[in-house]
Amino acid sequence: MKSPIQQYLDALHEQLQANTEGTPYQGIPATAVADPQKFGICLATVDGVVYEAGDTDELFSIQSISKPFTYALALEDLGSEAVGQxxxxxxxxxAFNEISLQRGTGRPDNPMINAGAIAAVSLIKSRGPRSRFSRIQDFYSSFAGRDLELSSSVFNGERMTGFRNRALAQLLRSFEIIEDDPDGVVEDYFRQCSIMVNARDLALMAATLANGGVHPREHNQVVEPETVQNVLSVMTTCGMYDDAGSWTTSVGLPAKSGVGGGIIAVLPGQLGIAIYSPPLDAHGSxxxxxxxxxxxxxxxxxHFMRSGRPGRSSIRSHYTLRDSFSGVRRTTESVEVLEAHADKCVILELGGDLLFAETETVVRTITDEQEDMELLILDLRKVDDFGPVALRMMTQLVSNFEAEGKSICxxxxxxxxxxxxxxxCSMTIASFPGHPAAMEWAETHILERFAPELVSPQSVDVAATATLEPVSPEDVQKxxxxxxxxxxxAGHVIRRIGQPFTGIQFIVSGRVSLTGRATDGSRFRQATLGPGMTFGEIALGASGQQQTTVTALETTKVRVLTHHALEDLEKDHPDTALRLWKAIARDAYTRVEQTMKDNAIRLRG
Known part of the structure; x- marks a missing residue:
């Protein structure tokens, strides 16, 4: 089953491929001849998962997308105070190439316009055998997670057409913003713009910023968190030039565009986005x-105003039916079938806010397990915010399950x-208020599929009840x-918590629910019992009192071994009574063991 996120990207790519507006950048020979049909989308999460659609392997020049990264290197070298001077x-x-410097100081307004980017290059110094440009190139490569190369043809085109940038460099030198030879600085600026990348490289570079400066796959600290904070702040306000206000309103992500056709965007703490498509709009994006x-x-x-800050994982607990059966008592044959196929049912307990990163983790976990999984139970009781992305992705997930013959509740x-x-989805979705009922739903599905003859019948003779399985036919007759x-x-309260033992009740037909009481006084549904099950015997313990409230869920017929009849059995047939006690104890221990498993699951979650 394909990931709903991948399906969304594929569909989005197909829809937007039809947009033929814009023209590739004509200012450089290499970009002027770029294929306008090329189009790639790539998302990289902060834990290194990459989703891509279209031409994500197509190499193109990084151009102005280089600016935030050179600015980051300058901040790492000198600190924000020195760079700010x-x-x-x-x-x-x-616009990106406007000749505009502040009155008096000559400072460029920000590092995202060409004047500021050239000034940032001038702040990078050679170190030992490593030249300024080799340091810049290596720095970019550490963000991408691979060695990035310079395109000589793009560089030569930049040199032949870069008169305005040379003028900006000379102007910066006149104000002593550039303190070295401006020709060498602008040449290195041309070189950094000529580094070749693809959409996957840029997505990982953006994801490194999203991840606080740690590469999502290499796990090395490329830059310090304070540097990331400064870079993303400037990208938010200045990265899209004279379109920054509209961008922040409609998209709301720190971003940077380049005339090579690329755009990166960053959702801090969650993901990096990169798109490649050469045709540009009037703003150069x-x-x-x-x-x-x-x-x-x-x-x-x-949008950063809606995305929030990621907290702990949205998956609070992840287990299979094997770890948490419903509590419905079943025959030995039914239990064996459920044990054999229990791992086909996966339960995910979710919590917190289901925004993009959290939902991505959930759907990835589900799609990674889809080969063996046939039933999925999503426990939403601890979810605080089921956001629009969760609704979109879960809708697709439910549809995928339906198409593949799988079931979800x-x-x-x-x-x-x-x-x-x-x-x-325009379909009915199974839903339950609590855990036991959902587990019962899963067990019924498994039995119906793999052993339909074992699905609870409408009625069961006392001799066939689970409790009496170990007892001989002669004893059962007595x-x-x-x-x-x-x-x-239906609705009749048969026994209440605290009432004394009055007998063992064998269910012939119908169903009853057992409700317990938590330490805080609240009530919770403990189990559902149907034909072939018994209740009431727990009060035979030391307390002599009922531990659960038993309510009929529908018209229910039972046969009762009253406490008086039990006394008669012990008196007249002591060996039979002893074997009955052993059977009751065996059944009780089985239920205690399952309750302990359920409690362990809840504590772990």
Whole structure:
């Protein structure tokens, strides 16, 4: 099963491929002849997972997307105070190549416009045998996670057409913003713009910024968190030049575009985005790139005003049915079938806010397990915010499950999420308010699929009950002679917590629920019992009192071995009574063991 995120990207790429607006940048020979049909989208999460669609392997020159990274290197070398003396951090409101310096100081407004970027290059110094440019190139490579190469043809084109940038360098030298030979500085600026990347490289570079300066795959600290903070702040206010205000409103992500056709965007703590598409708009940004980011931000809830800060993992617990059966007592044959196929049912307990990063983790976990998984239970009781991206991705997931013949259900106490998903999918989705009922649903599915003959029948003779399995037919006959018939209507409370033992009740038909009481006084559903099950015998313990409240869920017929009849059995047939006690103890220990497993799951979650 393909990831819903991958499906979304594929569909988005197909939709936006039809947009033919814009023209490749004509100022450099290499970009002027770029294929306008090339289009790639790449997302990289902070834990190194990459999703891509289209031409993500296509190499192109990094151009102005280099600017935040050179600025980061300058900050690492000199610190923000020293860099701030040469380059300000204020939005200019001008185009990327505008000749604009601050009055008096001559400082460029910010490091994202060409004047500021050239000034940033001048702050990078050679170290030993490593030249200024080799340090810049190596620095970019550490963000990408591979060695990036310079394109000689792009560089030569930059040199032949870069008159305006040479003029900016000379102007900066006149104000002593550049303190060295401006020709050498601008040549290195041309070189950094000529480094070749693809969309995957840029996505990982952006993800490194999103990850606080740590490469998501190499796990090395490329830059310090303070540097990342400064870089992303300037990208937010200045990265999209004279379109920054509109971008921040509609997309709301720190970003940087380049005339080579690339755009990067960063969602701190969650992911990096990169798009390649050569046709540009009037601001010098990729037309498809801007539209892609706008759609991603809207559909995935990525705007920084909505995305929030990622907390602990959204997956609080991850286990299979083997670790947490429902508590419904079943025959030995049924238990064997459930044990054999229990790992086909996966339970994920989710919590916190399901935003992009959290939802991505959930759907990736599910799709990675899909080969063996046939049933999925999502426990949403600890989810605080089921955001729009969660709704979109889960809708696709449910549809995928339906198409592949798999089943999904939710533990959703108020049913709000279930209602939303059902509306989006136009189908009924199984939903339960608590854990035991969902486990019972899963067990029924497994039995119906692999052993339909073992699915609980409408009625069961006392001789076939699970408790009496170890007891001989002769003993069962003696017990049956002492039983009384009773009938309870739906909703009737048969026994309450604290009542004394009055007998063992064998369910012939119908179903009852067992409700316990937590230490805080709240009640919780402990189990559901059906034909062939018994209740009431727990009160035979030391306390002599009922430990659960038993309520009929539908019309239920039982046969009761009253406490008086049990006394008669012990008196008249002591050996039979002893074997009955052993069977009851065996059944009780089985239930205690399962309860301990369930409690361990809840504590772990």
């Amino acid at each position: 040469k380059i300000d951090v204020e939005p200019s409101g001008d 990729s037309v498809r790139g801007v539209e892609t980011c706008t759609r991603l931000a809207r559909d995935m809830g990525l 939710l533990i959703d106490p108020d049913g709000a999420v279930t209602s939303q998903l059902a509306s989006e 017990i049956e002679e002492l039983l009384e018939d009773r009938r309870y209507e």
